Amino acid sequence: GAVVSQHPSRVICKSGTSVKIECRSLDFQATTMFWYRQFPKQSLMLMATSNEGSKATYEQGVEKDKFLINHASLTLSTLTVTSAHPEDSSFYICSAKPGTANSPLHFGNGTRLTVT
Amino acid sequence: KQEVTQIPAALSVPEGENLVLNCSFTDSAIYNLQWFRQDPGKGLTSLLLIQSSQREQTSGRLNASLDKSSGRSTLYIAASQPGDSATYLCAPDYGNQFYFGTGTSLTVIP
Numbered sequence: 001g002a003v004v005s006q007h008p009s010r011v012i013c014k015s016g017t018s019v020k021i022e023c024r025s026l027d028f029q030a031t032t033m034f035w036y037r038q039f040p041k042q043s044l045m046l047m048a049t050s051n052e053g054s055k056a057t058y059e060q061g062v063e064k065d066k067f068l069i070n071h072a073s074l075t076l077s078t079l080t081v082t083s084a085h086p087e088d089s090s091f092y093i094c095s096a097k098p099g100t101a102n103s104p105l106h107f108g109n110g111t112r113l114t115v116t
Numbered sequence: 117k118q119e120v121t122q123i124p125a126a127l128s129v130p131e132g133e134n135l136v137l138n139c140s141f142t143d144s145a146i147y148n149l150q151w152f153r154q155d156p157g158k159g160l161t162s163l164l165l166i167q168s169s170q171r172e173q174t175s176g177r178l179n180a181s182l183d184k185s186s187g188r189s190t191l192y193i194a195a196s197q198p199g200d201s202a203t204y205l206c207a208p209d210y211g212n213q214f215y216f217g218t219g220t221s222l223t224v225i226p
Binding site for chain 2: 004034042044046091101102104107109
């Protein structure tokens with residue numbers, strides 16, 4: 001089955017630093033990738049949708065200058081949390097969707113970010 | 117904004133029982149609907165995708181039904197096992213726009 005690899009699985013960083021999270025589709029081309037944030041015992045909150053080669057579309061309330069998304073190829077999207085603060089600590093999950101109509105969504109295993 | 121509701125929020129059953137998880141969504145103009153499971157601290161695993169033109173989809177002990185016009189889907193799990201313990205989420209697809217419910221947390225007691 002389709003596999004999405006997300007790296008790193010856990011990261012601890014100091015306040016003010018930047019962290020990059022990678023999301024790769026290993027065996028299919030992902031024309032669209034999604035980035036979610038999940039708080040404990042809550043559902044997934046969509047942060048942004050990215051299409052290969054174009055700018056990401058951010059959901060209302062998500063700061064695009066803080067959460068930089070790059071989708072430079074059909075198999076790789078990155079999320080960079082810039083100047084991280086403790087309130088950015090969360091579980092970040094990416095998902096990818098092949099280009100064919102009505103194809104399923106596949107998720108990475110998530111990244112636990114802790115900002116100290 | 118689309119709303120997705122899942123009932124019950126939590127469910128605890130003894131091993132071997134059959135169970136039904138419910139999902140309702142406010143806008144019925146979906147392309148398809150997907151069911152996922154999420155284990156603690158992990159991403160989501162796709163279980164079933166049911167197209168808007170389908171009424172049901174089966175995979176092993178899982179059966180998902182869809183009543184698009186009424187905005188409802190159910191996930192039926194037969195002969196539950198402790199390994200089925202997880203949070204189950206449904207997500208209707210509105211054309212590359214997926215909305216998630218808060219899930220049903222299932223515990224299967226050995």
